[in-house]
Amino acid sequence: MTATLIDGKAFAASVRERVATHVARIKEAQGVTPGLAVVLVGDDPASEVYVRSKGKQTVEVGMHSYEHKLPADTSEADLLALIEQLNSDKAVHGILVQLPLPKHLNESLVINAIDPAKDVDGFHISNVGLLGTGQKSMVPCTPLGCLMMLRDHLGELSGKTAVVIGRSNIVGKPMAQLLLGDSCTVTIAHSRTKDLAEVVKRADIVVAAVGRPNFVQGGWIKPGATVIDVGINRIPAPEKGEGKTRLVGDVDFEAVKEVAGAITPVPGGVGPMTIACLLANTLTACCRKHGLVEPEGLTA
Numbered sequence: 238m239t240a241t242l243i244d245g246k247a248f249a250a251s252v253r254e255r256v257a258t259h260v261a262r263i264k265e266a267q268g269v270t271p272g273l274a275v276v277l278v279g280d281d282p283a284s285e286v287y288v289r290s291k292g293k294q295t296v297e298v299g300m301h302s303y304e305h306k307l308p309a310d311t312s313e314a315d316l317l318a319l320i321e322q323l324n325s326d327k328a329v330h331g332i333l334v335q336l337p338l339p340k341h342l343n344e345s346l347v348i349n350a351i352d353p354a355k356d357v358d359g360f361h362i363s364n365v366g367l368l369g370t371g372q373k374s375m376v377p378c379t380p381l382g383c384l385m386m387l388r389d390h391l392g393e394l395s396g397k398t399a400v401v402i403g404r405s406n407i408v409g410k411p412m413a414q415l416l417l418g419d420s421c422t423v424t425i426a427h428s429r430t431k432d433l434a435e436v437v438k439r440a441d442i443v444v445a446a447v448g449r450p451n452f453v454q455g456g457w458i459k460p461g462a463t464v465i466d467v468g469i470n471r472i473p474a475p476e477k478g479e480g481k482t483r484l485v486g487d488v489d490f491e492a493v494k495e496v497a498g499a500i501t502p503v504p505g506g507v508g509p510m511t512i513a514c515l516l517a518n519t520l521t522a523c524c525r526k527h528g529l530v531e532p533e534g535l536t537a
C-alpha cells in the first residue's frame with residue numbers, strides 16, 4: 238500500500254488565496270491594510286532565505302511587509318527599543334522576531350516584550366497560557382498548519398489517538414494542545430520515552446518534530462495512520478554531486494509511505510504551511526485589532 242500524499246504546497250497556496258481575498262475585502266470596506274514586521278538579527282543565510290520568502294508572500298496577499306535587519310552584535314536594549322516602536326506602530330499588526338537569536342540576547346525576554354496581540358508566532362507567554370487553557374490566542378504557525386492539514390484530510394479528529402514526537406515550545410507542546418483541543422487522546426513522546434516504537438504504533442496521528450533526519454521508522458507506524466513530518470534537515474547528497482545537500486524530514490519517508498494512510502512530504506509539506514499560517518495570523522491579528530469579522534477556517 239502507498240500512502241496518500243498531503244500536498245502542503247498546494248494547501249498553502251489555497252490558504253494564501255483565502256487570506257488575499259479577505260485582505261482585499263477589509264481594505265475595500267474598512268480601509269485597513271494588515272502589516273507584518275519581521276525582525277532578523279545577524280546574517281544566517283538560511284534565515285535570510287526564509288525572511289525573504291515571508292516578505293515576498295506577505296506582499297503577494299496584499300499586506301504590508303516591514304523588514305528590519307539588525308547586525309549580529311545588536312544590543313538587547315536596541316532590539317527591545319525596536320520592538321517597543323513596532324508595538325506602538327499602528328501600521329504593524331504582526332511582529333515576528335526570527336529565531337534563534339544570537340547567544341548574547343535573552344530569547345524569552347525579547348519574545349515577551351512583543352505586544353501579545355501582535356505576537357503572530359504565538360510564542361509570548363500570554364498566548365502560551367491562553368492556548369493551554371483553551372482561550373482565544375495567537376497560535377504558533379507550524380502547529381496551526383499541521384492542524385489545518387489534519388482537519389482537511391481526516392475531517393473529524395475527535396477520539397483519535399495522536400502521538401507528538403518532540404516537546405519543544407515552538408512545535409511539540411503547542412501541537413499537543415491543539416490536538417487536545419480537537420479532542421484527540423494525546424501523548425507527547427521525546428528522547429527519553431521508553432519503547433518509542435510501541436508508543437508510536439498506537440497512533441492514528443503521528444506528528445514528528447524531533448529534528449533528527451529520517452528518525453521515524455516504517456515499522457513504528459500503525460497501518461493507515463496519518464503522518465505529519467515537521468522536520469527540515471539538510472543532509473549531504475553526494476549523489477547530486479560533491480558538496481551538494483538535500484532536505485529530508487524527521488520521517489523515513491520511503492519506508493513510512495508503504496504503511497501510512499497519508500503523509501506530508503519534505504520539502505512541500507509543513508514548511509509552506511508555516512508561512513501561510515503566519516500570513517493568516519497577521520490577518521487575524523488585524524481583524525481582532527479593528528473589531529472586524531475574522532476569516533473562517535484560518536484559526537484554531
Ligand SMILES: Nc1nc(=O)c2c([nH]1)NC[C@@H]1CN(c3ccc(C(=O)N[C@@H](CCC(=O)O)C(=O)O)cc3)C=[N+]21
Nearest residue numbers: 287333334335336337358469504505506508509511512
Ligand atoms: N520566529 C520564528 N518563526 C518561525 O516560523 C521560524 C523562525 N523563527 N526561525 C526559522 C524557522 C524555519 N521556518 C521555516 C519556514 C518555512 C520553511 C519552508 O517553507 N520550507 C520549504 C523548503 C524551503 C527550502 O527549500 O529551503 C519546504 O519545507 O517545502 C522552512 C522553515 C520558520 N521558522
